[in-house]
Amino acid sequence: MPEGYVGGAQPRVDGPLKVSGLAQYAGEFPAEDLAYGVVVSSSVAKGRILRFDLEAARATPGVVAILTHKDRPTVTTDAESHQDQAAPPGLPFIPLLDERIVYSGQPVALVVAETFEAARGAAALVRVEYEAEPAVVDVAQRRDSAYDPPEKRDGVPPPPPPRGDPDGAFAAAPVKVSGDYRIAVEHHNPMEPHASTVFWRGGKLVVHDKVQGVTNTKAFVVNMFGLPEDDVRVLSPFVGGAFGSGLRPQYQLTLAVMAALRLKRSVRVTLTRDQMFTFTYRPDTLQTVALGAGPDGRLQSIRHDAIACTSTYEDYQEAVVNWSGLIYACDNVSLSYRLAKVDTATPGDMRAPGATTGVYALEAAIDELAYAAKVDPLELRLRNYAERDQNDDKPFSSKELRACYERGAEAFGWSRRSPEPRSMREGRDLVGLGVATGCWEAMMQPHSARATLTADGKLEVACATADIGTGTYTILAQIAADALGLPIDDVAVRIGDSSLPMAPVEGGSWAAASAGSAAQMACAALREEILKHARAMENSPLANAALDHVVFSGGRVARADDPARSISYADALKSAGRERIEAKADFAPDEEFQKKFAAYTHSAVFAEVRVDEELGVVRVTRIVSAIAAGKILNQMTARSQILGGVVMGIGMALHEESMPDRRLGRFMNHNFGEYHIPSHADVQDIEVIFVDEADEANPLGIKGLGEIGIVGAAAAVANAVFHATGKRVRDLPITPDKLL
Amino acid sequence: MMNxxxxxxxxxGEAIAAVSGDPHARYIAGGTNLVDLMKYDVERPGRLVDITRLPLREIAATAGGGIRIGALVPNSDLAYDARVERDYPLLASAILAGASAQLRNAATTGGNLLQRTRCYYFYDVGAPCNKRAPGSGCGAIGGVNRIHAILGASESCIATHPSDMCVALAALEAVVHVAGPGGERTIAFEDFHRLPGDRPEADNTLRHGELITAVELPAPRFGPHHTYLKLRDRLSYAFALVSVAAGLELEGDTIRDARVALGGVAHKPWRVPEAETLLRGQKPSREAFGAAAERLLQGARGQGDNDFKIELARRAVVRALEQAAAATPQRQSDKSIN
Amino acid sequence: MVYVSGAPGAVTVSLTVNGKPQTLSVAPSTTVLDLLRERLHLTGTKKGCDQGQCGACTVLIDGRRVNSCLQLAVMNDGREITTIEGLGAPGGLHPMQEAFVAHDAFQCGYCTPGQICSAVALLKEGRARTRAEIRELMSGNLCRCGAYTNIVDAVEAVMGAGASQEAAE
Structure with missing residues (x-):
């Protein structure tokens, strides 16, 4: 039997469409009756709208409507009915609801015109008068009013209760470190701005939305506008990146639907890059980590406290501190997580939400501990290796982190590191080597999938999940091609359509394991169906063959012990008089397994930096990221996922920072010129290693890869900067000024 | 964006007549900054006069041994021009340190001089800014100001000029050729950009309707003893926090003359002739370079977030002069700083 | 002097787009990017920032790479524009497009057409020889998915293929 596609390096099946510009994104679908909406954003952070002057805007040729809170279609204001799958507790923001302003950049009007240029020109003429109130956007100013969120967010475990005697153990520990850590506010900034194109079709809506879950958008629109289920279909075949910003329906969707319903025509609303800074972001989180250890570096106490910002109207939550009770073995642990309200939009999930933040602080503190204890940072991590999840008191379903440390260190050349900070140089540059651990939960969600085989031998797999650049199209094609023994070119994958079998939002790295498992189950059901028809054929060579006695390969079902005895799928279908056969499967995670085991992905990230100390210039010259994440479905797309996470980690360590003006309550550098994401020049050599890891949480052994690449990456870089310079910068990003 | x-x-002549007769008219060439600003509604011209078809695309030798660069020569053509690469490598380097290949292909020589500041408040019509809306106040003072001026700022504006090319042009003592309704004139580079004072809305000394036709460079100097050192928040495609254009004329191991200009620190490329005088007759050394840096930064004042720029600029000047003296100019693709 | 008012549709521009002559009525404020995307439905050219700060809109105008978001259509009257759709299509991809697929030089695909147009111009410009030079001269194209190392691999592969072809000739 030939090698399968799963596990190989399969180029993206959607690649040719993407490289030729034929892949269409939400804001790119044309319609004869299309009107263009341009959003007007609030310039104040808090207060209320006193009046609009719309005269000049209305007089602009081509303008067809201006929606404001005074003039918009009815929406439900019942909190329950506009909650979405990823909503935290609270009252979700509804654009144009009333005259109140709750954050800077909040949409206050939508100008709709026959052309984009007319809408943009008229939007520039809208005058809004506000009554402004003082706003607070810095969580540090709200530290004293921090609170334990009364309602917990679904799917986000609160910190586990304390164990042992963390305070006593810390006081008694011979080696201890403690520090305050903070990461600047980051905005997701996918390259594709958020956009919605709403086709109005005689009262029914076809919505092209930039979103990570079409079913989420569909339910949101149906509930928000009180529409019949059958009147709304949502499509997102291609998504130009999201990183969490597409988990919740964003305000451009609501505005586009409002305008389409009001005007009874198709409407597109695309946000500007500036407006990409007017909704979700990675929350500003104040963290304190205190570690106590023995002289050998073995942990005796871990305390990790966090205060994260949220909006005035929702209690966004993520798991920030839990990781500190999980990654290392320690019997005395106390973890706390509280919120404080600021006058911004609600923060949200951004790549590895919570873990990226919390593990950065933990891994920087562990590095500090290693220097304090004079133990090699890698050795210290090995000495504290957790063999069991002490938070939940469970064994791991699998954990090959030790192999990550070993293989990563070898590939990176960790042994060349000299222990003292500032001890390695090359020319003028100080050289630094740093390491950090990464961790992310291996999650799964119920998913459904359908597999359809047609008489021409072509297979289609369908699921409402998304491909936001992750490679979903390709891994589903690989799984399905292997399941039925077909060339991958004979497999079509349909996703990103709310009319397809159910999938929740694509996030948390659960899509591959969940949609992949559902697809495999659907294909398995199809195999049974094929065999049934093949056996029923007159004089069938497979007459008595059971499912485990046959193989499906090359478009034929054959006896395993005698491959010459086979029947083509086409013949099987033909003899049954079928043009197509179809099977649907519903996948749900194995709850018993989940009760018994803790399932996580792990990484060891090694970073090499060169620092021109005099000028504060840091270059990340090499990263090795060794990953343990169960079965790797596609070496190529999996590697890319990790590369992407690492690059975003470099951005977090060195570049990314949304800077608020505390008087205006506004992020000021709201563009790609002044909000720096890494450029080509900032990214040199990155090596990705996948270590073997067998896991049984699902039949394919998949754990997911979307998040793990970023977790620990920023810490590895920051730790390398310390090793190079002897300067411990605890607040990221490490911009040149912090090293002078 | 307004229509x-x-x-x-x-x-x-036609261009000048069209703009000078209409207070709301503006010239447009590469558009890389003007169109950008129009989209933000920072610039709201009533009429654009397209000058891209004017015959201002030549780089010609001058009688004085220098070159005259037509105002419409794209930045990339200028940087890659064989004479410029050979005789004015400082200029080529500064151009290639800025923006991106795409922007350099579109941006013109004249337009580069007319780039407006990257101040966040200037760009954000929802924020106060005396440069954009005179009298509305300066948001950057007391606000977010890590990219702002440490030299020559005023109570009403702390913006910086964002160009890289202009820093080199300052060190090369270029001359700007201008045509206007009153005829032609030349402006020493020094006098082209201005400090904000109480009129920050004016970036330069051009009068309405005046058109840059060429930038002239005197005969080449410095030989291999030059550098353009740019420090920024990411390694490419970012504006300078601080940049230094430096050129030295050496006689044996003695500095005969020097030119040093700083970018990213003021409302114009910053030169202090006294600092250059200090270097004359000196042997290249960190002490001599440090003294010149002190003089260049005399009177520097931080605004909070940008306090670090004073020390960063001081160190950058020293390093740039070391590079120039050693004839090891900073390469723009190799991110290690020699 | 050509003079037109600011109204939508006030001005007629003639362009050659991917070898095909096009004559359209636009507003003076219409950019080449919006003309391509909204009028010609050539949506392969992407709008990432609309400010010249990301490179997603990169096209070739008269053979040179530029940010089409900052180009007013009216100013490009008479010029030749090549977009990603003009480089190649599935079944007949340009070598650079092939290389991007082979090296997985993209994830979400949104910056990809701009990266490819930029890389094609980079090769033609002939200024990049090393990986460091490729990186620097491709830095005008941001990629949030972080496919940078794979993009450089793809560019290098096509560059190497071109170099060995030259050597053989």
Whole structure:
């Protein structure tokens, strides 16, 4: 039997469409009756709208409507009915609801015109008068009013209760470190701005939305506008990146639907890059980590406290501190997580939400501990290796982190590191080597999938999940091609359509394991169906063959012990008089397994930096990221996922920072010129290693890869900067000024 | 972006007549900054006069041994021009340190001089800014100001000039050729950009209707003893926090003359002739370079977030002069700083 | 002097797009990017920032790479524009497009057409020889998915293929 596609390096099946510009994104679908909406954003952070002057805007040729809170279609204001799958507790923001302003950049009007240029020109003429109130956007100013969120967010475990005697153990520990850590506010900034194109079709809506879950958008629109289920279909075949910003329906969707319903025509609303800074972001989180250890570096106490910002109207939550009770073995642990309200939009999930933040602080503190204890940072991590999840008191379903440390260190050349900070140089540059651990939960969600085989031998797999650049199209094609023994070119994958079998939002790295498992189950059901028809054929060579006695390969079902005895799928279908056969499967995670085991992905990230100390210039010259994440479905797309996470980690360590003006309550550098994401020049050599890891949480052994690449990456870089310079910068990003 | 009317000029005279007669008219060439600002509604011209078809695309030798660069020569053509690469490598390097290949292909020589500041408050019509809306106040003072001026700022504006090319042009003592309704004139580079004072809305000394026709460079100097050192928040495609254009004339191991200009620190490329005088007759050394840096930064004042720029600029000057003296100019693709 | 008012549709521009002559009525404020995307439905050219700060809109105008978001259509009257759709299509991809697929030089695909147009111009410009030079001269194209190392691999592969072809000739 030939090698399968799963596990190989399969180029993206959607690649040719993407490289030729034929892949269409939400804001790119044309319609004869299309009107263009341009959003007007609030310039104040808090207060209320006193009046609009719309005269000049209305007089602009081509303008067809201006929606404001005074003039918009009815929406439900019942909190329950506009909650979405990823909503935290609270009252979700509804654009144009009333005259109140709750954050800077909040949409206050939508100008709709026959052309984009007319809408943009008229939007520039809208005058809004506000009554402004003082706003607070810095969580540090709200530290004293921090609170334990009364309602917990679904799917986000609160910190586990304390164990042992963390305070006593810390006081008694011979080696201890403690520090305050903070990461600047980051905005997701996918390259594709958020956009919605709403086709109005005689009262029914076809919505092209930039979103990570079409079913989420569909339910949101149906509930928000009180529409019949059958009147709304949502499509997102291609998504130009999201990183969490597409988990919740964003305000451009609501505005586009409002305008389409009001005007009874198709409407597109695309946000500007500036407006990409007017909704979700990675929350500003104040963290304190205190570690106590023995002289050998073995942990005796871990305390990790966090205060994260949220909006005035929702209690966004993520798991920030839990990781500190999980990654290392320690019997005395106390973890706390509280919120404080600021006058911004609600923060949200951004790549590895919570873990990226919390593990950065933990891994920087562990590095500090290693220097304090004079133990090699890698050795210290090995000495504290957790063999069991002490938070939940469970064994791991699998954990090959030790192999990550070993293989990563070898590939990176960790042994060349000299222990003292500032001890390695090359020319003028100080050289630094740093390491950090990464961790992310291996999650799964119920998913459904359908597999359809047609008489021409072509297979289609369908699921409402998304491909936001992750490679979903390709891994589903690989799984399905292997399941039925077909060339991958004979497999079509349909996703990103709310009319397809159910999938929740694509996030948390659960899509591959969940949609992949559902697809495999659907294909398995199809195999049974094929065999049934093949056996029923007159004089069938497979007459008595059971499912485990046959193989499906090359478009034929054959006896395993005698491959010459086979029947083509086409013949099987033909003899049954079928043009197509179809099977649907519903996948749900194995709850018993989940009760018994803790399932996580792990990484060891090694970073090499060169620092021109005099000028504060840091270059990340090499990263090795060794990953343990169960079965790797596609070496190529999996590697890319990790590369992407690492690059975003470099951005977090060195570049990314949304800077608020505390008087205006506004992020000021709201563009790609002044909000720096890494450029080509900032990214040199990155090596990705996948270590073997067998896991049984699902039949394919998949754990997911979307998040793990970023977790620990920023810490590895920051730790390398310390090793190079002897300067411990605890607040990221490490911009040149912090090293002078 | 406001709607506007459009006119395409076929001659310099026609262009000048079209703009000088209309207070709301502006010239447009590469558009890399003006169109950007119009989209933010920072610039709201009523009419654009397209000058891209004017015959201002030549790089010609001058009688004085220098070159005269037509105002419409794209930045990339200028940087890659064989004479410029050979005789004015400092200029080529500064150009290639800025923006991106795409922007350099579109941006013109004249337009580069007319780039407006990257101040966040200037760009954000929802924020106060005396440069954009005179009298509305300066948001950057007391606000977010890590990219702002440490030299020559005023109570009403702390913006910086964002160009890289202009820093080199300052060190090379270029001359700007201008045509206007009153005829032609030349402006020493020094006098082209201005400090904000109480009129920050004016970036330069051009009068309405005046058109840059060329930038002239005197005969080449410095030989291999030059550098353009740019420090920024990411390694490419970012504006300078601090940049230094430096050129030295060496006689044996003695500095005969020097030119040093700083970018990213003031409302214009910053030169202090006294600092250059200090270097004359000195042997290249960190002490001598440090003294010149002190003089260049005399009177520097931080605004909070940008306090670090004073020390960063001081160190950058020293390093740039070391690079120039050693004839090891900073390469723009190799991110290690020698 | 050509003079037109600011109204939508006030001005007629003639362009050659991917070898095909096009004559359209636009507003003076219409950019080449919006003309391509909204009028010609050539949506392969992407709008990432609309400010010249990301490179997603990169096209070739008269053979040179530029940010089409900052180009007013009216100013490009008479010029030749090549977009990603003009480089190649599935079944007949340009070598650079092939290389991007082979090296997985993209994830979400949104910056990809701009990266490819930029890389094609980079090769033609002939200024990049090393990986460091490729990186620097491709830095005008941001990629949030972080496919940078794979993009450089793809560019290098095509560059190497071109170099060995030259050597053989």
């Amino acid at each position: 506007f009317s459009y006119a395409r000029a076929e001659s310099v």
